[in-house]
Amino acid sequence: MIEIKFLGGASEVGRSCFLIDTGVEKFLLDYGLNVQGFTMPMQPPISLDAVLLSHAHLDHCGLIPELYKRGFQKSVFATKSTLDLTNLLLEDSIKIQTRKGMEPFYSDIDINTFVKRAKRVDFGQPIEFTKSVIELHDAGHIPGSAATLIDTGKKRLLYTGDLNYSENSLMKASEKNYSDIDTLIIESTYSYKNHPNRNKLANSLRETVKGALENGGTVLLPAFAVGRTQEILMLVYDLGFPVYMDGMGITATKIALKNLDFVSNPTKLKKAFGKAHKIGKTKDRQKVLDKPCIVIASAGMLQGGPIHHYIKKLKDERNCSLIMTGFQVEGTVGRTLLDTKKFVSNGSEFEVKMDIQFMDFSAHIGRDDLFKFIEQVNPQKVIPVHGEFIPEFIAELKDKGFETILAKNGDVIKI
Ligand SMILES: [Zn+2]
Ligand SMILES: [Zn+2]
Structure with a gap:
């Protein structure tokens, strides 16, 4: 028993x-x-x-x-x-x-x-x-x-x-x-x-990101450091635009690359991470948003992390996009932003005019x-x-x- x-x-x-x-x-x-x-x-x-x-x-x-x-x-x-x-x-x-x-x-x-x-x-x-x-x-x-x-x-x-x-x-x-x-x-x-078909969803993310970039906008992709950051990176690294990574997702990807037995396509993950620009220091962030690019940053539900920096900088840019790719729990900064277009965190509150979307990558x-x-x-x-x-x-x-x-x-x- x-x-x-x-x-x-x-x-x-x-x-x-x-x-x-x-x-x-x-x-x-x-x-x-x-x-x-x-x-x-x-x-x-x-x-x-x-x-x-x-x-x-x-x-x-x-x-x-x-x-x-x-x-x-x-x-x-x-x-x-x-x-x-x-x-x-x-x-x-x-x-x-x-x-x-x-x-x-x-x-x-x-x-x-x-x-x-x-x-x-x-x-x-x-x-x-x-x-x-x-x-x-x-x-x-x-x-x-x-x-x-x-x-x-x-x-x-x-x-x-x-x-x-x-x-x-x-x-x-x-x-x-x-x-x-x-x-x-x-x-x-x-x-x-049920979740939407994963391949269709992946294609639709690629299309949306590409469309925004070709329109002259930058795309912010807040992502959970473990798992989602790596998956999203593999989906957007080859669109012909610079990809920046910021926050804990960088270390999580390095760890993932040392333990490749679970990965469906290790070569692609290595290539995608090799091509991405990694932001290590705060001062490196200054030059990131000079021209259309993709930024993958933590935290996934916007409960902190470097993603805050990029949202604050791009909040009034209507041709820029913010795409959430993970479930947003009620009461989190991400969920509030998704429901109200307002960014509310640590005493700051402002409206975000960027295009905000949610895609159900579970x-x-x-x-x-x-x-x-x-x-x-x-x-x-x-x-x-x-x-x-x-x-x-x-x-x-x-x-x-x-x-x-x-x-x-x-x-x-x-x-
Ligand atoms: Zn879990
Ligand atoms: Zn769990």
């Missing part, structure tokens, strides 16, 4: 954290932070045999150093990309927490302890514990992202982390060949919605593929998590004949 305790991220998106007790071992699947409200999941114990980290997004990795602060002695297992990217994001997260006037959840020392103790695993490489054998498999969501398979000899539990289904310009498709899965814990962010599996994935894995029980419409999704899964469990934060379930 396996006992699963849902500490966070069960009936919500954000702060994912699940405690697995096999009777012999205790594992923690992710320990994330809700980055909108900066809220923690329920606090896990530090008497754990291992932490299995699915990927480098703060809603999954954001609190891991907090375990070391409380005296956790063992290791976090993850892919090399995940470990390198997590380190980058955690350091940035301390800065954000400090800027917000918060007492950070952990210090640089705790991040260093995490890095020192971390163990790199490759996809499919078995990690052996007393009773269980654990494997990570490609989840296709962002560089390094993994689904975790726990096999106790009697039960096989699969936790998808965040998942994407099919290949795109950057990522290979997720692994789908799993056998004899008893219980599937699956993300369900988009259980209610790194998450869409509705139809979610059902397809579950049918392919064909588990005995499905536990949807990481979603806002889980009861509705469960009702649909039941109609299709699946046994399901509706888990809420705080619930303990035995399988």
Whole structure:
């Protein structure tokens, strides 16, 4: 029997954290932070045999150093990309927490302890514990992202982390060949919605960007540092106009280039990054907007980062465009700008006259593929998590004949 305790991220998106007790071992699947409200999941114990980290997004990795602060002695297992990217994001997260006037959840020392103790695993490489054998498999969501398979000899539990289904310009498709899965814990962010066809969307982004540039305008592409920056870069680098990169996306791309096994077209990523101008210092920004160009900069939801500098400079330019390529959470600077054409952040508020657009580039599996994935894995029980419409999704899964469990934060379930 396996006992699963849902500490966070069960009936919500954000702060994912699940405690697995096999009777012999205790594992923690992710320990994330809700980055909108900066809220923690329920606090896990530090008497754990291992932490299995699915990927480098703060809603999954954001609190891991907090375990070391409380005296956790063992290791976090993850892919090399995940470990390198997590380190980058955690350091940035301390800065954000400090800027917000918060007492950070952990210090640089705790991040260093995490890095020192971390163990790199490759996809499919078995990690052996007393009773269980654990494997990570490609989840296709962002560089390094993994689904975790726990096999106790009697039960096989699969936790998808965040998942994407099919290949795109950057990522290979997720692994789908799993056998004899008893219980599937699956993300369900988009259980209610399909995404537009990715190739069509990619072409439409290229066309829109090209049109604006030929019109004499500059195009700003705010993008999440990990994953989206690299994908967008690969889509626009060969349009015949200069491409500038600014912010954390540069380091994230360097990390991605050192770990190319997940990338669908490594040669193209190398070429695209080689051609792009990287803005390292503030003074380099002065010359960027002299003539029509493309700027890819963080942060993806405009919650800070160098993108602010470019928006402030171009706000009155009607022939310039700002294209958001990631989901904009309610209450973020990006969402407000998209809904009202007003930029509101840190005491400054102004109208933006640039052309503002949204394109639905998601790194998450869409509705139809979610059902397809579950049918392919064909588990005995499905536990949807990481979603806002889980009861509705469960009702649909039941109609299709699946046994399901509706888990809420705080619930303990035995399988
Ligand atoms: Zn994610
Ligand atoms: Zn997530």
